[in-house]
Amino acid sequence: MSMAQSPEPLDVDRERTRTGMSKTALKQGFLDNLFYIQGRFREVATPHDLYMAAAYTTRDRILERWIKSAQRYKTNQSRTVCYLSAEFLPGPHLANNLVNLGIVETATEAAHELGLDFDAIIAEEAEPGLGNGGLGRLAACFMDSLSTLQIPSIGYGIRYEFGIFDQTIEDGWQVEKSDNWLRNGNPWEIPRPKIRFPVLYGGYTEQYRDHDGRSRTRWVPAQIIDGVAYDTPILGYGVGNVNLLRLWKAEASESFDFQAFNVGDYYGAVHAKIEAETISKVLYPNDEPEAGKELRLKQQFFFVSCSIQDMIRLQFNTVGPLDSFAEKFVIQLNDTHPSLAIAELMRLLMDEHDMDWDRAWDITHRVFCYTNHTLLPEALETWSVSLFERLLPRHLEIVYEINRHFLDEVRVHFLGDEDRVRRMSLIAEDGERRVRMANLAVVGSRAVNGVAALHSELVKTTLFKDFHDFWPDRFHNVTNGVTPRRFMVVANPRLSRLISETCGSDDWIRDLDRLRDLEAHAMDSGLHERWHEVKIAAKRDLAAWLKHRTGVLLDPEAIFDVQAKRIHEYKRQHLNLLHIIRCYQRLKQSPNQDMVPRAFIFGGKAAPGYFMAKLIIKLINAVAEVINNDPQINGFIRVVFMPDFNVKNGQHLYPAANLSEQISLAGKEASGTGNMKFSMNGALTIGTLDGANVEIREEVGKENFFLFGMSAEEVSQRQREGYHPWEHYAKDAELKSDIDLINSGLFSHGDTQLFRPLTDRLVNQDPFMVLADYRAYIACQDHVAEAYRDHRHWTRMSILNVARMGKFSSDRAIREYAEHIWRTEPHPIDL
Ligand code: GPU
Known part of the structure; x- marks a missing residue:
């Protein structure tokens, strides 16, 4: 009930x-x-x-x-936003709920x-790590803002028994430990054993005639699994509204089991239970690219099918007939992972609820909206037609039928342009036939959006150019945002108190544009002193935390230069490393030079199967070991890798950072959200013109942002002309000596081969143009160091960064979705 x-x-x-x-x-x-x-x-x-x-x-x-x-x-009977996401990364609930309750x-x-x-009680809570990185955390920020803005909503996802692995560092290498987050119980969830839906897999379809003599399709599955709802309340800040995070757990279907029981196969019946439960057992730890595994497709269909069935149940319980389904609900697809929902809604409306194709399609394409989160080709989901057919035979028929209707329209619009038809088809026909989930998501949705201005532009002009030509009005931008409750109030109570005192109110927590009131005090020396004290206190806390966990001692007076995000070549942690090695070589060459002390801090997980990312972690730790133990360096620079970066541990990082590294190759990071979290906590950004960096720089002012590197345009031009990384290596003596130092074995106890795969890739292929941006990056870092010497000026820039972050509240993002995409209204619940 x-x-x-x-x-x-x-x-x-x-x-x-x-x-x-x-x-x-x-x-x-x-x-x-x-x-x-x-x-x-x-x-x-x-x-x-x-x-x-x-x-x-x-x-x-x-x-x-x-x-x-x-x-x-x-x-x-309020209109409800259903946010479908394979990942949610809410972070520990206790402190956040206390803040939101006031x-x-x-x-x-x-x-x-x-x-x-x-504090010890708060620290006791386990991280609910039901996501990989930015995409899952964005879903959690959006849930917080939906509740705070009083918009009725349900977040639908999977209750993974094991979330993202725990990362430990052993001998400098990442080692993965399974994340048994439910081990000690989860006080925030309420099981709803009676909210349970069957999910079908496999088998075949057949035609039959119903009592009116109409031809209908029946799906005879080979397997049925139950999904059971587990609800977590999501409370808004300072409001009475509580929305629902409903996660599905897979269980064996009782009715199905009985068949085995009746023929005496007790052992087989129990085995089927185990197999059923594997569906929600573990999160795939890949953060773009996709894993492409059969179990992953089963997971996607599992939560999508439960969620759509639940919405149909709610429709009957509240409004009534299904005709108004698209008025009662809007379904936001968080990337393509839930895009099977389009075919599943069609199936349920037609096969279970007697609708004809046209009525079902009218509802379906009006209810869905799709957010794209990447342009990286290797991250775009496709499923082989043969796997799809084996698991979801009825859905393949529906996808074919959607495609037939769609391509007919395309052919009418672009007469004779069969090349275009081939590109836009839901089925890729070159090589093994595959279903293109992104094309399905675009065709099945009435709105498609990217996650930052630059990204949304590239979505229209590159990835979905053909679709944009066809349906220009379908495409939107909603720049991402993050919740100031979690990333300021919970993570940084000292700064939050200081801001409230300075502004004379804590209204900024629900209206982040109010941070502008800080600007009037940006030159106030009293504020400068307290701002500095707040930052130093956070740096001391982080230093103590890191000392305890890694043994490395940081100097709180040093620049805390932080790069925390998933380890990926496009994010270019190795560019950061080349700068560290440059600083090291400079200090070795002239030990008495007047260098500004720096603490280089890294955090982030690598996908377990991503060899190059794991080698980057090893290199960070190898460089750390040499530099931190070199008496000649004498602590002037220090390097540390924070193990197990997640929401909980990140809360120690954001308040303590002076410099935020946002150095992806332009055009590759769809938005980034860590960039916003750091800046809100008074860090200055060193970054490329990528993702939301572009808009952050616009907001904070170019004089308060350290920009370097090629623009997205320059990147594609260089690629068109032909990029030859070895030319940079050959021409730039310092770059050459930094890379050679890695190959010398200095960082690997004499092993000259260990890091070869990484250095060879840089010199020979360098797909993310690390070498092309190296010189500009080093020069920019030198500016950073000079700027840091002028404490007053730095503090002023830091205050202005915070003052101008209003745009990057997820409240603003959700307001834009509500107004331009969802057309939903707030429903206040008074206290
Ligand atoms: N992102 Br696709 C992920 O974290 N995982 C994914 O599988 C895909 C995208 C990220 C983008 O890389 C990041 O730029 C963006 O800020 C974030 O999604 C939220 O939109």
Whole structure:
């Protein structure tokens, strides 16, 4: 039974005493939960018991608002945004929920009076790592903003039993450990065992005549698996609205099992259970490119099928007939991973709900919208027709039929242009026939958007040029944003307090443009001093954290120069490394030179099968070992790799950074969102004109941004002309000596071969033009060092960066989706 069906109005007074916000109520709630849920008394409670009691005490207070929201949304029949995403990276919930409830101070005092270490309780929570990187974290930021903006919404995804692997570093190499995040229980989720849908796979289709004599298609599957809903409440900041993150867990279908049971195959029946459960067992750890594995396709169809069936159920429960489905719902596809939803909705409307093709298609293409997150060809999903047919025979028929209708239109519009038809087809016919998921997503959606201005332009002019020629109005831009609740208030309470005091209000937390009020104080020496103190304090905290985990000691006075993101060649962590080696060589050549001390900090995971990315991690750690232990360097520069970069650990990084490395090859990073998180916390950016960097620079002013490197245009021109990296290597003596130093074995205990695959690739292919941008990067880094010497000037730039970050709130992004794409309205739930 869904909450939306709760029959009784709430007894608000009863709820308030049970879930009051006063310090006394919090203390009582905490002790009750420790006793009745954890079954513990104070003296024997473990840190984990204390965390669980705190989490339940917080959740109790959210549930009241949740039920109210569900009741209101139901009676209002409100239009609902369904955000379909194979990944969600919400980060630990406790601290964020306390912020959004507005009870951080009360809870801190309550904990103090109970003699508890509040920070230790917060730190106890496991990271829900149900995503790889930017795409999954964006989904979580959007959920926060949807609730804060009071827009009814449901995030649909997969409840992976194992999320993204835990990264440890052993002998400088990345080692992956499985992420058993549910081991100690998850107090934030509520299982809904009765919200369960069958998901079908395999088998065949057949035609039959229904009682009206119409020809219909029946899908006879070979396997049925159940999806069961697990709900996590997503509370908005300072509002009564609570939306739903509904994640599906795969279970064996009871009815299906019984068949095996009846013929006495008990063992086989249990085996089928295990196989069913593998579907939601583990997240694929590839962050573009795609894995292309059969289980991945099964996962995608699994969560998509459950989600569409759930929406149809909700439609019947609230509005009624399916004709208004596209008025009740809008479905946003977070990349192509959920784009099977287009075929699945068609199937359900036609095969299960008796609609003809035209009515079903009318609803389907009006309900879907699609966000593209990459132009990298290797990241664009395609599935071989034979695999697709084996797993989803009915959906292949539907895809063919969509394609037939679509290509007919194209042929009418572009008479005789069969080349274009071939390019636009949902099926790639060159070589092994494959289904192009991006083409399916564009054809099945009424709106398509990129995630930053430059990216959306490139989407229109390169990747989807043919589609843009055909449907120019379908294409939009919505520049990404991040939530200031998580990345400022939770991660950086010191800075947040300082901003609120300086601006005379904390309104900026819900209206990030208000940060502009800081500009009036950008020259104020009192603010400068406190701004500097806040940054130094965060640097000390990070230094202590890193010392404890890696043994490397950083000097808080040094420039904290940070690159934290997935390890990928296009993101060019190795360009950063070449600069570090340059600094090292300079110091070795003239030890007495007046160099500004720097701490180079890296964080990020490599896909387990991505050899070159793993070699880059090894090289970072190898360079760190040599530099950090060279007495001649004497700590002037230090290099450290933060193990297991994730949302939780990232919260230590953003507040402490002075310099944010956003150095991808122009045209390759769709948006980037780390760039926004660093800048909001007062770091200056060194970056290329890529993704959202372009707009960040526009906002903060070019004098407050360290720009270097080729533009996207220059990149494609160079590529057209023919790019020869070895010419740079041969001509630039410093570049040559930096690369030669890697090959000398200095960083690899004399092994001259270890890093050869990396250096050979740079000199011979260099697909991401590291060598072409090397000289400009080094020069720009020299400017950074000079600028850092002038503390007043640097601090002023830092303040202006924060003051001008309003645009990059995910609240702004969600407002744009709501207004231009979804056409949804807020439904306030009063407190
Ligand atoms: N992104 Br496609 C991912 O994190 N994973 C993916 O599989 C794909 C894209 C990222 C983009 O690389 C990044 O530029 C962007 O900011 C982010 O999605 C959110 O849009």
